[in-house]
Amino acid sequence: MSDVDVEVEPSVAPELFGDRIGLARRFAAALTEHGEERGLIGPLELPRLWTRHILNSVIAAPLFHGSVADIGSGAGLPGIVLAIARPDVEWTLIEPMERRTTWLNEQVAELSLDNVEVVRARAEDVPRAEGFDVVTARAVSALKTLIPLTAPLVRDGGELLLLKGMNADNEIEAAQKQIKKFRLSDVRVEVLGEGVLAESTRVVRARVR
Numbered sequence: 001m002s003d004v005d006v007e008v009e010p011s012v013a014p015e016l017f018g019d020r021i022g023l024a025r026r027f028a029a030a031l032t033e034h035g036e037e038r039g040l041i042g043p044l045e046l047p048r049l050w051t052r053h054i055l056n057s058v059i060a061a062p063l064f065h066g067s068v069a070d071i072g073s074g075a076g077l078p079g080i081v082l083a084i085a086r087p088d089v090e091w092t093l094i095e096p097m098e099r100r101t102t103w104l105n106e107q108v109a110e111l112s113l114d115n116v117e118v119v120r121a122r123a124e125d126v127p128r129a130e131g132f133d134v135v136t137a138r139a140v141s142a143l144k145t146l147i148p149l150t151a152p153l154v155r156d157g158g159e160l161l162l163l164k165g166m167n168a169d170n171e172i173e174a175a176q177k178q179i180k181k182f183r184l185s186d187v188r189v190e191v192l193g194e195g196v197l198a199e200s201t202r203v204v205r206a207r208v209r
Helices: 013-034 043-058 079-085 098-110 143-153 168-174 176-181
Strands: 067-071 090-094 116-119 132-138 154-164 184-192 201-208
Touching: 013 043, 013 079, 013 098, 043 079, 067 079, 067 143, 079 090, 079 098, 079 116, 098 116, 132 143, 143 154, 143 168, 143 176, 168 176, 168 184, 168 201, 176 184
Parallel strands: 067 090, 067 132, 090 116, 132 154
Antiparallel strands: 154 201, 184 201
């Protein structure tokens, strides 16, 4: 793969990852080398891998705490990126496709991420038990579809932190029925990374009761 196909690491990356930047670089290199061939990312994503995917994920890292489930982890965006940035948080990466869970387990082992568990399952089939402190997802589906998959996994009083695009406010408006049904409160959009990232990140936050 030629260098022109791969985005140079943005200068802000070490600031956002701190002393974990080495792990982030290794993960980015692995995705660059194997992501397309293994069907994890499309070829158009390599020239913006850092900007659009890795930094878009890590900018939200300070919001997380306790036990977190990432629904539809796929290539590890945001789950692996966030687990690198926040070794103090317990991460459960939930992904139904075997080839993707194989990749996630490989990365967990390669990067020695002992704060991560990979679960091959659909979100609706995950045992709920006491629930997670936070449930997150990125680029999985529209909010009205995503809420029924994620909210049941959150403990009472826990939080949804869903990474969305420019259309986040409209998605909230379209999901009012699901917001009421699953007892979400304080639903709002937080814009992260303005003035820091080339593309800011929008997070839909909500309390689950």
